[in-house]
Amino acid sequence: MGIHDGHREKMRRRFRETGLEGFADHEALELLLYYAIPRRDTNPIAHALMDRYDSLSAVLNAPVEDLQKVEGIGESAAVLLSLVARISRKARLADAAQETVLNSSERAGTYLLERFSGETREQVYLLCLDRKGKLLACKRLADGDVASADLNIRKVVETALLTSASAAILSHNHPSGVALPSADDEAATRQVRDALRTIGVELVDHIIVADQDFVSMADSGLLG
Template sequence: MGIHDGHREKMRQRFLKGGLDSFADHEALELLLYYAIPRRDTNPIAHALMERYGSLSAVLTAPVEDLQKVEGIGESAAILLKLAPQLYRKAKLSDAEQETVLSSVERVGAYLLERFAGEKNEVVYQLCLDRKGRLLACKKLGEGGIASADLDVRRLVENAILTGASAVILSHNHPSGVALPSQDDYAATDRAKTALNVVGVALTDHIIVADGDFVSMADSGYLTD
Protein backbone atom coordinates (compact mmCIF):
# COMPACT_ATOMS: atom_id res chain seq x y z
CA MET A 1 0.00 0.00 0.00
CA GLY A 2 1.37 3.43 -0.95
CA ILE A 3 1.88 6.24 1.53
CA HIS A 4 -1.24 8.08 0.31
CA ASP A 5 -3.53 5.07 -0.13
CA GLY A 6 -4.99 5.25 3.39
CA HIS A 7 -5.85 8.90 3.04
CA ARG A 8 -7.36 8.34 -0.38
CA GLU A 9 -9.56 5.54 0.88
CA LYS A 10 -10.81 7.70 3.76
CA MET A 11 -11.68 10.47 1.29
CA ARG A 12 -13.52 8.03 -0.97
CA GLN A 13 -15.52 6.59 1.92
CA ARG A 14 -16.33 10.08 3.16
CA PHE A 15 -17.71 10.93 -0.27
CA LEU A 16 -19.68 7.69 -0.57
CA LYS A 17 -21.33 8.25 2.81
CA GLY A 18 -22.11 11.97 2.55
CA GLY A 19 -21.43 13.28 -0.94
CA LEU A 20 -19.48 16.49 -1.47
CA ASP A 21 -21.44 18.73 0.90
CA SER A 22 -18.90 18.43 3.70
CA PHE A 23 -15.90 18.84 1.38
CA ALA A 24 -14.00 22.09 1.00
CA ASP A 25 -13.51 23.13 -2.62
CA HIS A 26 -9.86 22.07 -2.66
CA GLU A 27 -10.82 18.68 -1.17
CA ALA A 28 -13.36 18.09 -3.94
CA LEU A 29 -10.62 18.80 -6.49
CA GLU A 30 -8.21 16.55 -4.62
CA LEU A 31 -10.72 13.69 -4.79
CA LEU A 32 -11.44 14.20 -8.49
CA LEU A 33 -7.75 14.24 -9.33
CA TYR A 34 -7.28 10.78 -7.77
CA TYR A 35 -8.73 9.35 -10.99
CA ALA A 36 -6.19 11.03 -13.24
CA ILE A 37 -3.13 11.09 -10.96
CA PRO A 38 -2.90 7.67 -9.29
CA ARG A 39 0.54 7.83 -7.65
CA ARG A 40 0.96 11.34 -6.29
CA ASP A 41 -0.43 13.39 -3.44
CA THR A 42 -3.09 15.52 -5.12
CA ASN A 43 -3.74 17.78 -2.11
CA PRO A 44 -0.98 20.31 -2.91
CA ILE A 45 -2.01 20.21 -6.58
CA ALA A 46 -5.59 21.05 -5.61
CA HIS A 47 -4.37 23.94 -3.46
CA ALA A 48 -2.22 25.20 -6.34
CA LEU A 49 -5.23 25.14 -8.65
CA MET A 50 -7.35 27.11 -6.19
CA GLU A 51 -4.56 29.62 -5.65
CA ARG A 52 -4.06 30.12 -9.40
CA TYR A 53 -7.74 30.46 -10.37
CA GLY A 54 -9.38 31.70 -7.18
CA SER A 55 -12.52 29.55 -7.21
CA LEU A 56 -13.73 26.05 -7.98
CA SER A 57 -15.83 27.25 -10.92
CA ALA A 58 -12.84 29.07 -12.41
CA VAL A 59 -10.75 25.88 -12.20
CA LEU A 60 -13.45 23.86 -13.97
CA THR A 61 -13.83 26.39 -16.79
CA ALA A 62 -10.13 27.08 -17.35
CA PRO A 63 -8.60 26.10 -20.73
CA VAL A 64 -6.90 22.70 -20.85
CA GLU A 65 -3.66 24.31 -22.01
CA ASP A 66 -3.61 26.69 -19.06
CA LEU A 67 -4.45 24.01 -16.51
CA GLN A 68 -1.32 22.14 -17.58
CA LYS A 69 0.80 25.07 -16.40
CA VAL A 70 0.06 24.01 -12.83
CA GLU A 71 2.74 21.64 -11.53
CA GLY A 72 1.41 18.09 -11.41
CA ILE A 73 -1.38 18.63 -13.92
CA GLY A 74 -0.77 16.66 -17.10
CA GLU A 75 -3.03 16.38 -20.12
CA SER A 76 -5.20 13.61 -18.62
CA ALA A 77 -5.86 15.53 -15.42
CA ALA A 78 -6.58 18.74 -17.33
CA ILE A 79 -9.07 16.95 -19.58
CA LEU A 80 -10.78 15.36 -16.56
CA LEU A 81 -11.19 18.77 -14.91
CA LYS A 82 -12.65 20.15 -18.12
CA LEU A 83 -14.83 17.12 -18.77
CA ALA A 84 -16.54 16.79 -15.38
CA PRO A 85 -18.69 19.96 -15.40
CA GLN A 86 -19.41 19.73 -19.13
CA LEU A 87 -20.67 16.14 -18.76
CA TYR A 88 -23.08 17.24 -16.01
CA ARG A 89 -24.20 20.24 -18.05
CA LYS A 90 -24.80 18.08 -21.11
CA ALA A 91 -26.88 15.61 -19.11
CA LYS A 92 -28.90 18.43 -17.56
CA LEU A 93 -29.59 20.02 -20.94
CA SER A 94 -30.46 16.66 -22.47
CA ASP A 95 -33.01 15.99 -19.73
CA ALA A 96 -34.46 19.47 -20.09
CA GLU A 97 -34.91 19.12 -23.84
CA GLN A 98 -37.11 16.06 -23.48
CA GLU A 99 -40.14 18.12 -22.44
CA THR A 100 -39.04 21.72 -22.92
CA VAL A 101 -41.81 24.07 -23.99
CA LEU A 102 -40.48 27.50 -24.93
CA SER A 103 -43.78 29.34 -24.95
CA SER A 104 -42.54 32.71 -23.71
CA VAL A 105 -39.51 34.96 -24.06
CA GLU A 106 -38.73 34.41 -20.38
CA ARG A 107 -38.60 30.62 -20.83
CA VAL A 108 -36.46 30.92 -23.94
CA GLY A 109 -34.10 33.32 -22.15
CA ALA A 110 -33.73 31.04 -19.13
CA TYR A 111 -32.99 28.06 -21.38
CA LEU A 112 -30.39 30.00 -23.36
CA LEU A 113 -28.64 31.40 -20.29
CA GLU A 114 -28.05 27.78 -19.25
CA ARG A 115 -26.98 26.81 -22.77
CA PHE A 116 -24.43 29.62 -23.06
CA ALA A 117 -23.04 29.23 -19.53
CA GLY A 118 -19.26 29.05 -19.63
CA GLU A 119 -18.91 29.91 -23.33
CA LYS A 120 -15.78 31.98 -23.97
CA ASN A 121 -16.27 32.44 -27.72
CA GLU A 122 -19.20 33.65 -29.74
CA VAL A 123 -21.54 30.81 -30.65
CA VAL A 124 -24.71 30.69 -32.76
CA TYR A 125 -27.54 28.33 -31.78
CA GLN A 126 -30.76 27.46 -33.59
CA LEU A 127 -33.80 26.38 -31.59
CA CYS A 128 -36.25 24.33 -33.67
CA LEU A 129 -39.81 24.39 -32.31
CA ASP A 130 -43.12 22.73 -33.16
CA ARG A 131 -46.45 24.59 -33.36
CA LYS A 132 -46.94 24.41 -29.59
CA GLY A 133 -43.48 25.81 -28.85
CA ARG A 134 -42.01 22.46 -27.84
CA LEU A 135 -38.27 22.28 -28.39
CA LEU A 136 -37.50 19.72 -31.08
CA ALA A 137 -33.75 20.34 -31.24
CA CYS A 138 -31.06 22.82 -30.33
CA LYS A 139 -28.43 22.99 -33.07
CA LYS A 140 -25.08 24.77 -32.99
CA LEU A 141 -24.75 26.68 -36.26
CA GLY A 142 -21.29 28.09 -35.80
CA GLU A 143 -18.56 29.15 -33.43
CA GLY A 144 -16.19 32.03 -33.90
CA GLY A 145 -13.58 33.88 -31.92
CA ILE A 146 -14.31 36.17 -29.02
CA ALA A 147 -16.00 38.71 -31.31
CA SER A 148 -17.82 36.98 -34.15
CA ALA A 149 -19.47 33.83 -35.47
CA ASP A 150 -20.74 33.31 -38.98
CA LEU A 151 -24.34 32.34 -39.69
CA ASP A 152 -24.60 29.27 -41.93
CA VAL A 153 -27.94 29.90 -43.64
CA ARG A 154 -27.93 26.59 -45.51
CA ARG A 155 -27.52 24.59 -42.31
CA LEU A 156 -30.18 26.75 -40.69
CA VAL A 157 -32.73 25.75 -43.35
CA GLU A 158 -31.62 22.09 -43.39
CA ASN A 159 -32.02 21.81 -39.61
CA ALA A 160 -35.51 23.29 -39.78
CA ILE A 161 -36.56 20.84 -42.49
CA LEU A 162 -34.98 17.75 -40.90
CA THR A 163 -36.54 18.40 -37.49
CA GLY A 164 -39.95 19.25 -38.96
CA ALA A 165 -39.87 22.64 -37.26
CA SER A 166 -42.74 25.08 -37.55
CA ALA A 167 -40.70 27.90 -36.04
CA VAL A 168 -37.08 28.77 -35.37
CA ILE A 169 -35.43 30.98 -32.79
CA LEU A 170 -31.87 32.14 -33.43
CA SER A 171 -29.52 33.00 -30.61
CA HIS A 172 -25.92 33.98 -30.15
CA ASN A 173 -23.81 35.43 -27.39
CA HIS A 174 -21.60 38.48 -26.96
CA PRO A 175 -18.85 37.13 -24.65
CA SER A 176 -17.06 40.45 -24.26
CA GLY A 177 -19.95 42.86 -24.69
CA VAL A 178 -23.51 43.64 -23.79
CA ALA A 179 -26.70 41.93 -24.91
CA LEU A 180 -27.61 44.45 -27.58
CA PRO A 181 -27.91 43.60 -31.29
CA SER A 182 -25.38 45.10 -33.71
CA GLN A 183 -25.96 46.06 -37.32
CA ASP A 184 -24.44 42.71 -38.32
CA ASP A 185 -26.96 40.99 -36.04
CA TYR A 186 -29.86 42.73 -37.76
CA ALA A 187 -28.47 41.80 -41.18
CA ALA A 188 -28.04 38.14 -40.17
CA THR A 189 -31.58 38.10 -38.81
CA ASP A 190 -32.97 39.39 -42.10
CA ARG A 191 -31.04 36.75 -44.07
CA ALA A 192 -32.29 33.98 -41.80
CA LYS A 193 -35.89 35.16 -41.95
CA THR A 194 -35.85 35.34 -45.76
CA ALA A 195 -34.29 31.87 -46.12
CA LEU A 196 -36.73 30.22 -43.68
CA ASN A 197 -39.73 31.89 -45.30
CA VAL A 198 -38.91 30.04 -48.53
CA VAL A 199 -39.54 26.69 -46.78
CA GLY A 200 -42.52 27.90 -44.79
CA VAL A 201 -40.84 28.17 -41.40
CA ALA A 202 -41.19 31.27 -39.25
CA LEU A 203 -38.24 32.97 -37.59
CA THR A 204 -39.94 34.09 -34.40
CA ASP A 205 -37.01 35.62 -32.53
CA HIS A 206 -33.29 36.29 -32.39
CA ILE A 207 -31.99 36.46 -28.84
CA ILE A 208 -28.61 37.87 -27.83
CA VAL A 209 -27.05 36.66 -24.57
CA ALA A 210 -24.31 38.41 -22.62
CA ASP A 211 -23.11 38.50 -19.03
CA GLY A 212 -26.10 36.72 -17.53
CA ASP A 213 -28.58 38.86 -19.47
CA PHE A 214 -30.45 38.53 -22.75
CA VAL A 215 -32.25 40.74 -25.26
CA SER A 216 -35.08 39.52 -27.51
CA MET A 217 -35.16 41.23 -30.90
CA ALA A 218 -38.84 40.29 -31.22
CA ASP A 219 -39.61 41.84 -27.82
CA SER A 220 -37.74 44.94 -28.94
CA GLY A 221 -40.10 45.38 -31.90
CA TYR A 222 -38.11 43.58 -34.58
CA LEU A 223 -39.52 40.53 -36.43
CA THR A 224 -43.09 41.65 -35.76
CA ASP A 225 -44.25 41.62 -39.39
Protein backbone atom coordinates in the same frame (compact mmCIF):
# COMPACT_ATOMS: atom_id res chain seq x y z
CA MET B 1 1.37 0.70 -1.40
CA GLY B 2 2.43 4.29 -2.04
CA ILE B 3 2.81 6.94 0.61
CA HIS B 4 -0.53 8.57 -0.26
CA ASP B 5 -2.58 5.38 -0.79
CA GLY B 6 -3.92 5.21 2.77
CA HIS B 7 -5.12 8.79 2.70
CA ARG B 8 -6.69 8.31 -0.72
CA GLU B 9 -8.60 5.23 0.43
CA LYS B 10 -9.91 7.14 3.45
CA MET B 11 -11.12 9.93 1.19
CA ARG B 12 -12.80 7.49 -1.18
CA ARG B 13 -14.48 5.66 1.72
CA ARG B 14 -15.68 8.96 3.14
CA PHE B 15 -17.20 9.84 -0.22
CA ARG B 16 -18.88 6.43 -0.56
CA GLU B 17 -20.42 6.76 2.90
CA THR B 18 -21.49 10.42 2.88
CA GLY B 19 -21.21 11.70 -0.67
CA LEU B 20 -19.66 15.16 -0.81
CA GLU B 21 -21.42 16.25 2.36
CA GLY B 22 -18.84 17.86 4.60
CA PHE B 23 -16.15 18.04 1.90
CA ALA B 24 -14.54 21.42 1.47
CA ASP B 25 -14.26 22.59 -2.14
CA HIS B 26 -10.54 21.88 -2.27
CA GLU B 27 -11.14 18.37 -0.87
CA ALA B 28 -13.65 17.62 -3.63
CA LEU B 29 -11.05 18.70 -6.19
CA GLU B 30 -8.38 16.66 -4.43
CA LEU B 31 -10.59 13.56 -4.69
CA LEU B 32 -11.41 14.18 -8.35
CA LEU B 33 -7.75 14.60 -9.24
CA TYR B 34 -6.92 11.12 -7.90
CA TYR B 35 -8.30 9.78 -11.18
CA ALA B 36 -5.92 11.80 -13.35
CA ILE B 37 -2.85 12.09 -11.09
CA PRO B 38 -2.15 8.62 -9.66
CA ARG B 39 1.21 9.07 -7.93
CA ARG B 40 1.25 12.53 -6.44
CA ASP B 41 -0.29 14.32 -3.48
CA THR B 42 -3.19 16.21 -5.05
CA ASN B 43 -4.02 18.27 -1.95
CA PRO B 44 -1.58 21.12 -2.70
CA ILE B 45 -2.64 21.05 -6.36
CA ALA B 46 -6.28 21.45 -5.32
CA HIS B 47 -5.33 24.37 -3.09
CA ALA B 48 -3.40 25.96 -5.98
CA LEU B 49 -6.45 25.66 -8.22
CA MET B 50 -8.69 27.32 -5.64
CA ASP B 51 -6.12 30.09 -5.11
CA ARG B 52 -5.96 30.78 -8.85
CA TYR B 53 -9.69 30.66 -9.62
CA ASP B 54 -11.29 31.57 -6.25
CA SER B 55 -14.24 29.19 -6.58
CA LEU B 56 -15.02 25.58 -7.46
CA SER B 57 -17.28 26.68 -10.29
CA ALA B 58 -14.53 28.82 -11.81
CA VAL B 59 -12.09 25.90 -11.67
CA LEU B 60 -14.49 23.56 -13.48
CA ASN B 61 -15.32 26.15 -16.14
CA ALA B 62 -11.75 27.25 -16.81
CA PRO B 63 -10.25 26.57 -20.26
CA VAL B 64 -8.09 23.46 -20.52
CA GLU B 65 -5.10 25.52 -21.66
CA ASP B 66 -5.33 27.81 -18.64
CA LEU B 67 -5.73 24.94 -16.17
CA GLN B 68 -2.42 23.53 -17.37
CA LYS B 69 -0.67 26.65 -16.10
CA VAL B 70 -1.20 25.37 -12.55
CA GLU B 71 1.78 23.34 -11.35
CA GLY B 72 0.92 19.65 -11.29
CA ILE B 73 -1.95 19.91 -13.78
CA GLY B 74 -1.16 18.11 -17.02
CA GLU B 75 -3.40 17.63 -20.02
CA SER B 76 -5.25 14.61 -18.58
CA ALA B 77 -6.09 16.39 -15.33
CA ALA B 78 -7.11 19.57 -17.15
CA VAL B 79 -9.43 17.65 -19.48
CA LEU B 80 -10.97 15.76 -16.55
CA LEU B 81 -11.70 18.99 -14.67
CA SER B 82 -13.16 20.58 -17.78
CA LEU B 83 -15.35 17.57 -18.51
CA VAL B 84 -17.11 17.64 -15.15
CA ALA B 85 -19.02 20.89 -15.67
CA ARG B 86 -19.67 20.20 -19.34
CA ILE B 87 -21.04 16.69 -18.81
CA SER B 88 -23.22 17.95 -15.96
CA ARG B 89 -24.53 20.79 -18.12
CA LYS B 90 -25.15 18.41 -21.03
CA ALA B 91 -27.17 16.11 -18.76
CA ARG B 92 -29.25 19.02 -17.41
CA LEU B 93 -29.96 20.26 -20.92
CA ALA B 94 -30.96 16.79 -22.08
CA ASP B 95 -33.37 16.45 -19.16
CA ALA B 96 -34.76 19.93 -19.73
CA ALA B 97 -35.27 19.33 -23.43
CA GLN B 98 -37.70 16.48 -22.78
CA GLU B 99 -40.58 18.89 -22.15
CA THR B 100 -39.13 22.32 -22.74
CA VAL B 101 -41.61 24.93 -23.93
CA LEU B 102 -40.00 28.15 -25.16
CA ASN B 103 -43.09 30.22 -25.84
CA SER B 104 -41.70 33.48 -24.48
CA SER B 105 -38.45 35.38 -24.72
CA GLU B 106 -37.96 34.97 -20.96
CA ARG B 107 -38.18 31.18 -21.17
CA ALA B 108 -35.97 31.02 -24.23
CA GLY B 109 -33.40 33.36 -22.69
CA THR B 110 -33.26 31.37 -19.46
CA TYR B 111 -32.74 28.16 -21.43
CA LEU B 112 -29.98 29.76 -23.50
CA LEU B 113 -28.17 31.15 -20.46
CA GLU B 114 -27.69 27.54 -19.37
CA ARG B 115 -26.73 26.45 -22.89
CA PHE B 116 -23.97 29.06 -23.15
CA SER B 117 -22.84 28.86 -19.50
CA GLY B 118 -19.07 28.53 -19.29
CA GLU B 119 -18.67 28.77 -23.07
CA THR B 120 -15.62 30.83 -24.03
CA ARG B 121 -16.06 30.60 -27.80
CA GLU B 122 -18.65 32.39 -29.88
CA GLN B 123 -21.24 29.97 -31.22
CA VAL B 124 -24.51 30.09 -33.15
CA TYR B 125 -27.51 27.86 -32.37
CA LEU B 126 -30.88 27.30 -33.99
CA LEU B 127 -33.71 26.28 -31.67
CA CYS B 128 -36.41 24.43 -33.58
CA LEU B 129 -39.94 24.58 -32.14
CA ASP B 130 -43.37 23.14 -32.83
CA ARG B 131 -46.52 25.27 -33.09
CA LYS B 132 -46.92 25.45 -29.31
CA GLY B 133 -43.31 26.44 -28.70
CA LYS B 134 -42.10 23.03 -27.58
CA LEU B 135 -38.39 22.56 -28.22
CA LEU B 136 -37.80 19.93 -30.89
CA ALA B 137 -34.04 20.37 -31.22
CA CYS B 138 -31.21 22.76 -30.41
CA LYS B 139 -28.60 22.55 -33.14
CA ARG B 140 -25.24 24.29 -33.28
CA LEU B 141 -24.86 25.94 -36.67
CA ALA B 142 -21.41 27.48 -36.48
CA ASP B 143 -18.56 28.71 -34.33
CA GLY B 144 -18.34 32.49 -34.19
CA ASP B 145 -21.04 35.15 -34.05
CA VAL B 146 -23.54 35.51 -36.84
CA ALA B 147 -21.39 38.14 -38.49
CA SER B 148 -17.97 36.48 -38.31
CA ALA B 149 -19.07 32.85 -38.58
CA ASP B 150 -19.62 31.19 -41.90
CA LEU B 151 -23.36 30.99 -41.25
CA ASN B 152 -24.63 28.56 -43.83
CA ILE B 153 -28.21 29.51 -44.69
CA ARG B 154 -28.71 26.20 -46.42
CA LYS B 155 -27.84 24.47 -43.14
CA VAL B 156 -30.38 26.65 -41.32
CA VAL B 157 -33.11 25.59 -43.72
CA GLU B 158 -32.10 21.91 -43.66
CA THR B 159 -32.09 21.89 -39.87
CA ALA B 160 -35.60 23.33 -39.71
CA LEU B 161 -36.86 20.84 -42.31
CA LEU B 162 -35.26 17.81 -40.66
CA THR B 163 -36.87 18.62 -37.31
CA SER B 164 -40.27 19.45 -38.85
CA ALA B 165 -40.14 22.81 -37.13
CA SER B 166 -42.97 25.31 -37.31
CA ALA B 167 -40.94 28.08 -35.72
CA ALA B 168 -37.34 28.78 -34.81
CA ILE B 169 -35.18 30.92 -32.56
CA LEU B 170 -31.71 31.99 -33.64
CA SER B 171 -29.15 32.58 -30.90
CA HIS B 172 -25.50 33.39 -30.45
CA ASN B 173 -23.26 34.53 -27.61
CA HIS B 174 -20.81 37.34 -26.94
CA PRO B 175 -18.39 35.69 -24.45
CA SER B 176 -16.36 38.82 -23.79
CA GLY B 177 -18.86 41.52 -24.64
CA VAL B 178 -22.37 42.73 -23.95
CA ALA B 179 -25.62 41.27 -25.17
CA LEU B 180 -26.43 44.02 -27.65
CA PRO B 181 -27.12 43.30 -31.32
CA SER B 182 -24.90 44.91 -33.93
CA ALA B 183 -25.88 46.06 -37.41
CA ASP B 184 -24.33 42.82 -38.72
CA ASP B 185 -26.48 40.82 -36.28
CA GLU B 186 -29.58 42.54 -37.59
CA ALA B 187 -28.61 41.90 -41.21
CA ALA B 188 -27.92 38.20 -40.54
CA THR B 189 -31.23 37.93 -38.70
CA ARG B 190 -33.15 39.23 -41.70
CA GLN B 191 -31.30 36.81 -43.94
CA VAL B 192 -32.23 33.83 -41.74
CA ARG B 193 -35.82 35.09 -41.35
CA ASP B 194 -36.31 35.37 -45.11
CA ALA B 195 -34.78 31.95 -45.79
CA LEU B 196 -37.02 30.26 -43.22
CA ARG B 197 -40.10 31.98 -44.61
CA THR B 198 -39.56 30.19 -47.93
CA ILE B 199 -40.30 26.88 -46.18
CA GLY B 200 -43.10 28.17 -43.96
CA VAL B 201 -41.09 28.44 -40.74
CA GLU B 202 -41.35 31.59 -38.63
CA LEU B 203 -38.25 33.05 -37.01
CA VAL B 204 -39.79 34.19 -33.73
CA ASP B 205 -36.67 35.62 -32.11
CA HIS B 206 -32.92 36.09 -32.18
CA ILE B 207 -31.49 36.01 -28.66
CA ILE B 208 -27.99 37.23 -27.87
CA VAL B 209 -26.34 36.02 -24.66
CA ALA B 210 -23.44 37.58 -22.77
CA ASP B 211 -22.33 36.53 -19.28
CA GLN B 212 -25.58 36.17 -17.31
CA ASP B 213 -27.58 38.52 -19.51
CA PHE B 214 -29.51 38.17 -22.75
CA VAL B 215 -31.26 40.44 -25.22
CA SER B 216 -34.27 39.44 -27.29
CA MET B 217 -34.32 41.10 -30.68
CA ALA B 218 -38.06 40.41 -30.90
CA ASP B 219 -38.72 42.26 -27.64
CA SER B 220 -36.45 45.07 -28.84
CA GLY B 221 -38.44 45.49 -32.05
CA LEU B 222 -35.45 44.50 -34.18
CA LEU B 223 -36.77 41.31 -35.76
CA GLY B 224 -38.28 43.15 -38.70
